[in-house]
Amino acid sequence: MPQRIEPGPQQESVWDYPRPPRVEPVAKPITVIFNSVQIVATTAAMRVLETSHPPVYYIPPQDIQPGVLVPVAGSSWCEWKGRAIYFDVVVGDQRAERAAWSYPDPVAAFAVIGGYVAFYAGPMDRVTVGGEQVVPQPGGFYGGWITQDIVGPFKGGPGTAGW
Numbered sequence: 001m002p003q004r005i006e007p008g009p010q011q012e013s014v015w016d017y018p019r020p021p022r023v024e025p026v027a028k029p030i031t032v033i034f035n036s037v038q039i040v041a042t043t044a045a046m047r048v049l050e051t052s053h054p055p056v057y058y059i060p061p062q063d064i065q066p067g068v069l070v071p072v073a074g075s076s077w078c079e080w081k082g083r084a085i086y087f088d089v090v091v092g093d094q095r096a097e098r099a100a101w102s103y104p105d106p107v108a109a110f111a112v113i114g115g116y117v118a119f120y121a122g123p124m125d126r127v128t129v130g131g132e133q134v135v136p137q138p139g140g141f142y143g144g145w146i147t148q149d150i151v152g153p154f155k156g157g158p159g160t161a162g163w
Contacts, residue, residue, distance in 0.1 A: 002163065005151040012150050014052055020080050021050035023110055028130035030057060032119050035094035039065040046113050050080070052155040052163050054137050054144030057129065058102075058116035069100055069117065078103075081110045087117070089124070096123035101143070121145050 004015045026047050032040035042063035047055040069087040076084045087100040102117045103110065120143045121127040122136040129147050137144035139156030146154065155163050 002153045002160075005153065007151050010149055014049075014054060014150055014152055014154060017049040017051050017053070019051040020109070021048050023048050023112055026057060026129070029128075030059065031126070031128045032059075032124050033126040034068070034089055034096065034124050035091035036125060037065070037091045039068045039089070039091060040119070046116060048081075048110075048113070052152075052160075053142060054146045054150055054152070054154055056118050056142075056144050058113040058118050060116055064117060070095075072098060074098075076101075081106045081113070089119070096120075099123040118143050 004013060007013045023046055026045040029043050030040060030045050031038055040059050040063060042059050044060050044063060046058045049055055068089055068091055070090050072086050072088055074086060078084060081103050082105065084101045084103055086098045089096040089099040100117050100119045102115060103113060104115055106114050119127065120136065121134050127134045127145060129145060132147050134145035134147055137146060137154055137156045142156045
């Protein structure tokens with residue numbers, strides 16, 4: 001296990017997040033911009049907190065611009081939440097493949113995020129939480145968003161698979 005970074009004032013350590021994960025509401029405004037278009041604006045997101053991971057933010061579908069999510073084939077399985085489905089994000093002539101996902105029928109403990117959508121920050125032009133631009137979680141699989149109020153180290157980069 002890596003050396004835990006001690007959180008400063010107003011910070012959280014991802015190593016203090018629980019396993020199994022916890023889901024909680026987010027009061028801060030969240031925006032997602034793709035191809036210069038704001039496709040998400042919400043103050044009603046939920047975040048999932050899991051040991052060693054930056055939070056994953058789930059957006060209510062009514063706060064996503066209609067028509068930007070195109071369902072794609074395939075799914076994955078989360079030991080905590082159940083089966084995830086994926087979407088391409090399409091705005092104008094730009095497409096980000098498999099850049100968003102959802103749990104249409106999650107297990108009971110995560111029912112509150114059923115149908116909500118999470119976005120990978122990396123393919124988007126800009127993603128913000130409370131006005132702060134997020135940094136994508138390292139690696140290509142996990143979709144956490146790193147902000148100044150959390151510290152790691154974070155799972156996802158090279159050499160972290162066994163954490």
